[in-house]
Amino acid sequence: MPMPRFAVIASVAVAVCAACTAQPVAPDAVPARASFDPALIAKGAQLATIGNCQACHTAEGGRSFAGGRALESPYGTFYTSNITPDPDTGIGRWSEQAFARALREGVDREGRHLYPAFPYEYFTRLTDEDIHALYAYIATREPVRAENRPHELSAPFNSRALVGAWKALYFKPSPFQPDPARDAQWNRGAYLVNGLGHCSACHSPRNSLGAEKKDQLFSGGDAEGWHGPALNARSPAPVPWTADQLFKYLRTGLDDAHAIAAGPMEPVVRNLARAPEEDVRAMAAYLAALAGPPSAERLKKADAALAQAKTVSRANGRGAEVYAGACAACHDRGREAGSGGALPLALGTATTLPTSANLLRIALEGIAPPDGEPGRAMPGFADALTDGQVRDLAAYIRSEFGRASAWTDVDEELKKIREERK
């Protein structure tokens, strides 16, 4: 009988882990605010928006950067760490050298391996100047005393030695390599998307040990119960994205021909709204180039979707009845006065994905901005619809608007969402 894969990895870990521990960096109080150039702090603040640092390192309703946000994964729950400059519970004793090493090599100040839930696989590409600015920004945040909550991981993933083995197998610290054959905007976009932006963390598939499948980069991935759609030529968007549309979406969270940002993408666009405009344009240009020019067949399908988006849906059956009564008032154009304010589902990517997860989450939980912030809202239907009605609705939407074969994961995803809501 073959050894289970994690057992192989665990034995490799034991064998090599002596070689992969790191030395601590001597504790050193972060410099006082006055020692940083305000322009450098401002640059760091803008970079931090692209890195989405605050979204992960802030618990719901918690103090900024004080950590404690739960990240669900197949290996258990990670709790993000306190990265405020509190000397005892945060990173107030981290020199810039220790900070840079964490970003580039995934090792904390004390020399312990960090789990790759912290995206150092991508941050390893950061330039010295950008790390310098990020350090200035983080070091000058308000210190918050908040003990880090230990991760709750299942064996064998709760072993830090295993992280060392994982890194030996899958992680190579490497700076960003510009492509001289491409223009400056593409290279800037590539640097931001693959470095600080760590887009691939959610938009690429991973193997059973959570490592990116390098031959399928940007082919779509899963994160926090959501599917991150493919961003390469396999993009499931009914209408191919242009660079301008990507820019608008990344900047505002909404593009009329595609989507409204939801789930883990919501804080990303909220942050990018505050990033430098030319940087977001560069990311959009890079992503548009990644997908490449659409084929003639894809454009024909896009025309059909755009035409369908202008019509009132007509179909019989239980799912169609639920759609007509619960969804159409907003999602169908021209059904009644005032209808059609929301995205026509013929253009929605959630209907064409390989999984029903995103559609079900939006239908059940709705879309809402964080407490106290303005933004677009869709009511959730978790309490209005029974499981049977949600199944009928999902089947109808998949065939009518997604124009694809039926989902096979609806029961499983539905059960997961209902459990979370209990």
Added chain:
Amino acid sequence: MISLNVNGKTEELDADPATPLLYVLRDQLQLNGAKFGCGLGQCGACTVLVDGRAVFSCVTPVSTLEGRRVTTLEGLGTPEKPGRAQRAFIAEQAAQCGYCIPGMIMQAQALLERTPNPTSAEIRKHMSGNLCRCGTHMRILRAVERAAREP
């Protein structure tokens, strides 16, 4: 024909299956407590309970309600004998124009049925989908707190 259980009474209705519950309540059953505000599930004026949970009746097709329990404002009490959420809203004089208040009361009722002693943060979060344009929010919050306190 569609069979609906509203405020404990069975009603047989002739309606298109996709008809929003709100229209049936107001136009066929003369239950005018739930209000038409936006018709898009954005304001909460039409809130009723389905199996004890708050739903927006303007975007709930009537066909989805067979075999389920619908409770409207009229089901909570009468002018002579108001229910506890209704009493609390009256005591706090939480209405200005009053249009949103039936939805607010139903939303509060849904909260109290599941969470008898909510914190003020829980109240705010739970009530956040219901809008009041007059601005009596502070009185509404006090009314919900009173309803929790005075069963």
